[in-house]
Amino acid sequence: MTVDRATEQATPSSAGASVGQVPALEFRPGRWIANWNAEDHEQWDTAGRAIARRNLNWSIFAEFLGFVVWQLWSIVVVQLPAAGFTLSTSEIFWLISMPSLVGATLRIPYTFMVPRFGGRNWTIISALLLLIPSIGLAICVSNPETPFGTLLLVAALAGFGGGNFASSMANITFFYPAREKGWALGLNAAGGNLGAAVAQLAVPIVITLLAAGTVNLPMAGLMWVPLILLAAFGAWKYMDNLTSAKGDVTGSVAALKEPHLWIMALLYIGTFGSFIGFAGVFPKLIKDYFPDFSTIGIGTVALSLAFLGPLVGSLARPYGGRMADRMGGARMTVAAFASMAVITLTMVWTLPLKNFWLFLALFLMLFTASGFGNGATYRMIPVIFATSSRAARNGADSVTTQRLASAALGLISAIGAYGGFVIPQVLNASNTASGSYTPAFYGFVAAYVVMLTVCWAFYIRNANRDAMGHV
Template sequence: MTSARTARGRWIENWDPDDEDLWERGGGRRVARRNLVLSVLSEHVGFSVWSMWSVLVLFMSPRIGLGFAPDEKFLMVVVPTLVGALLRLPYSYAVTLFGGRNWTVFASLVLLVPAAATVWFVQRPGTPLWVFLLIGATAGAGGGNFASSMTNITAFYPQRHQGWALGLNAGGGNLGVAVVQLLGLLVISTVGDTHPAYVAAFYLPLSALVAVLAALRMDNVTVLRTERGAQREAAASAHTWLISLLYVGTFGSFIGFGFAFGLVLQSQFGSTPLQAASFTFLGPLLGSVARPLGGRIADRCGGARVTLWAFAGMAAGIGVLLTATRNDSFPLFLAGFISLFVMSGIGNGSTYKMIPAIFARQAEDAVTSGHDATAAFARSRRLSGAVIGIAGAMGALGGVAINLAFRSAYGRLGTGEPAFYAFLAYYALCAAVIRAVYLRGGRKTAPGSAGEQVRTSRVG
């Protein structure tokens, strides 16, 4: 491993974390850990800014001259979710153009825009809805951080540790949802529910600090610069879209429920802002902690198998929500929602573990067939990073769908039951895909390009 400096920052050349000598004695583990820590911090702040509107809408009432209807508030959380999803592909691609360190600096500085705009407008009585939708759209930049961060960290860790590393990276980022909701609770409980600007102001110095730390301590790796055509190649693989389907169910549920939880409590039970804020952080907190656990279990038991268990648990959680809704039971409803967060967190980690396992197995097949091992495993790593970006974007779109489903259900019928039944049907579809494609014994030709094979027992 050698390093060099260019006009655009610090670059590491000849990086190969699967080289055990480099990893254990050449400083590879230390370099990877340093970049992982800063990547988690950057992604954490990004998630906080992205999900900030799930907290801000709890403050909006006639008391501060911002009386919006429930369907308008749901729209305010849909917009940043949608923009964040759309930005994930270009953010993932940007890492291959500019380097992980350089892009992290830029992506952190961009978060100053939505934070500053929110501070300026959120306590101005009579501000129209379109202004908040526009500010929410800029907050979507925080959602893009996930894709660039995950693509970058994939390049730093050997395949055997990627379940844990990606789970830790994503879990630490996901914690940003819980932290911003805890911050909202702190503001409401100390100075009241008429000062939402305090929530946004907290992220002005924090975003700047993360940018400085990334500039000083992170690295770019040249191996990522060879991946510019990886997204196009990944898009031709059926595995990309099957994994995306699963990730819509796991991460889409996590982020969709995380954005909507407080509004659902207000719509379903008439909770006050303080009551809603007192509980909304619990689900995202436990779901975030569960994510690296899901990756670690998947390292040992197989990603597909653990993901199937996660969908079974999520279906059970929906059953609890339906029972609670019919019996008007707040404690049971809360328990059902929290179980959904935990199981979706586990599924997030295990689904991402499936990605490198699938393409690593393809590389092994190629080597067995006589192809060059170096080229085969380089392709595996390239495609893994690209699929992570695509699946991350598609998963965030699942969050959009969940909030739109809630907006329609509560706006028209005043109950979330129709949305819960839709989620249950989707989880059943995902479970069927896992059983049919990734948990059937022996070797099968997976759907997609000719000759694309995977030993499903190794994935599961």
């Protein structure tokens, strides 16, 4: 994961000096690197690749913990009644959805933190901020008399973890050349998404380990504290800041004026929003529909199979991007929405069978389809802005369209994350109004059909093959 710093320092200096075209990398105090140019093949091959890979490794680890903290309340809420808490169904759904609401909102300012503070410096800060919701959770769930308002506030602070995605992706964008950026960002995103799965696997085990048939809920937060400190230390010792990482507020404002940004944001709500939204409510749905399978006892510990959903969704994401490279992102996105609609309908229609394993299999298929859709939709964005945006149609050069695409990626990731708030709240409203989640699922099916139609209408129907055929 690390590269000897003296080697890094010496190699680029000699390479840059001999070529006489690209200035040598300059290592400044505070682990700042000047003259970074990932597009220069010699600089990249001699020192850049090793530096970028090391920063990517620690970025993935820190972002992984961000997703862990972001999802903690979705796991803890189903355990609160056993710990003596008395909460209504509506209050439980608010605790599940509040981290997504705050996390999605924080993604917008987090995008600009890397240019302001430096990628390494902000990774340290954003990692240490995760201590607040982790320790806060441990404190407030240790007392069943904790007011609901306090629980909701601490759940909101878990949104720090959701914001980490935007700054992490923005940081890695600056380190990699265009020819390798897609794979690097895919690894960074998938590594972070896996945090939701690992949290749902590990927390039920740890809180019941040696708890003598009860639950030790404070451990749900405390167990991550050493890893958060390790991530902050690793970022401090091994990551770097780039002087070339510049903020692009102008690009973001320009991107907001592009109609394609809003179309793609809608599609991303359907793909990533479904992933993060269902990841949050899956433990609750299992407990409500199949309480006997909410946790499975293995010796002295309890295992929840809810982790399998975000796991398969995370693993499917990079493959969705890769298949989109071959088949076209729009076609893959349409296929993903069609699959999600059919799978959701099948799940609703087979609920009367009361077969947990069928329910689980169908939900895993739903997560997989959303993961493929995540990768495919995200892949579409830079292609669309390079070929079909207003700027591109008006003759803007590639540098301008790349700036717009980069800004759009951050904004769309923020808007899409609001799906993590919408899905729990729609399920909550459905349950409050009818006593059933079924109307909500029919609503999701309708939304997938609408998004499928929008994607087909804008990016497949009558598409000019030269400009849009490979979107």
